[in-house]
Amino acid sequence: MMNLDALSLGPKVTTAELEPILNRVARGERDAVEHCLTEYGGLVWSLARRLSPTAVDAEDAVQEIFVELWKHAKRFDPAVAKEVTFVAMIARRRLIDRQRRRSNLPKTTEFDEANEPLSRENVQQQAEINDEAARAAACLTRLKPDERRVLELSVYEGQTHAEIAKSTGLPVGTVKTHARRGLIRLRELMQSRGVSAEASLAKGGGS
């Protein structure tokens, strides 16, 4: 009798290995839309709540964001970024556009949950779930303290230069420079870290 156990076990075929959700959305697959909402609905909703002045505005924003996602799904390239990062980018882009349109409205919201950026330790823990986020967290620590703080307030809380200047005591012009040069520097650090990781992997080491 043949010994089935003698057969070598091959790798399991997993859905994650097979195709990104957005590629299937781009082809118009209805099931992929549901899958995308299940996977990223919470992320987009959390982003919208954080960067919108009211609950109603956040709901409108989420609907706009997913429409943008359906339209831009075909542009997603897994070689450029993780799918979750791409989704967060589309969400932030739409939320920033909405902020620009209502620039005269106050930023404070009815969402009173703590939105303070994390301590360095918690940032590292959270970033473990996404290696791109992990790289961002690690590279963030290499910025100057003022640049880091300004960037955190700009990215995470969506504060304006004036608001950041008020909370940090820095001149508005300095805030503007710190935010933009901080992001430029962060991008450079992430790119060089990514190249180092790839080179390390190519040599057979870990990242």
Place this chain on the structure above:
Amino acid sequence: MSQNIPPHDPLQELLAGAALGDLSPDELRELQTSATPLSQSVREAYELTAAALDLALTSGEQDELPSELRQKILAAAPGHLPANPVVTQAAPFTEVSGKFTGLLGGRELLAWVAVAASLLLAAFAYWQPIDRPGPSIVEKTLVAQRAELLDESATPLIQATWAAGKHPLEQPVTGDVVWSNERQEGYMRFVGLPVNNPQRQQYQLWIIDPTRDDVPIDGGVFDITTEGEVIVPIRAKLKVSDPQAFAITVEQPGGVVVSEQTNLPLLAPVASQGA
């Protein structure tokens, strides 16, 4: 440095500012008038960086998307998706002639089927029916053909239920096989079989028929292009006389002549024989 825009070019800071959403109206106008494909690419690179940082700074559990909002988004989605969605009908078979040899033959074949039947009984308790949306409009053609086979066959059909094979998938797959020896026609039905990338891997059907020189019959290569329920017609390369089981392996694009059986996720032993 970011693509080919010089590192200290003021445009770099404008693009970073755009990614942060902190441009003044004058800066926004300036950026819009100087936009190029390169600058758009650099801007998106900064937007991805800001998004990665945002993800890193996010604390604790994400809020769950409210169900009413989810339903609104789902209801509106069809109006924003491509006009010609991918059909759920499996891709046409690739012609692969060959035999499934090497590890199985004769008595080993029947022994394999016996083990498969016991696997079916052991695995059945762990499977739950999966509620899935119905097949797409295009797929109804195959659905109709399968239904016609089920309703109109003069002789009893051979039917088998999919069970986990030697290398189960992460998520359970349900479905069945119906086959008519008289018509030499049959259909596989899958619910939950993962979508494959045909440039990397394809599914291949094998029909175990001991009357055929102790080697399984190549049932052809197919692709799964969407989740949910999928109907795949069987295109056996040789006449099937006495099928004892149906097996699915995952193979290289185009299938194989001889399967190494290193990835055998599904097996459907025949519980009862038709005439």
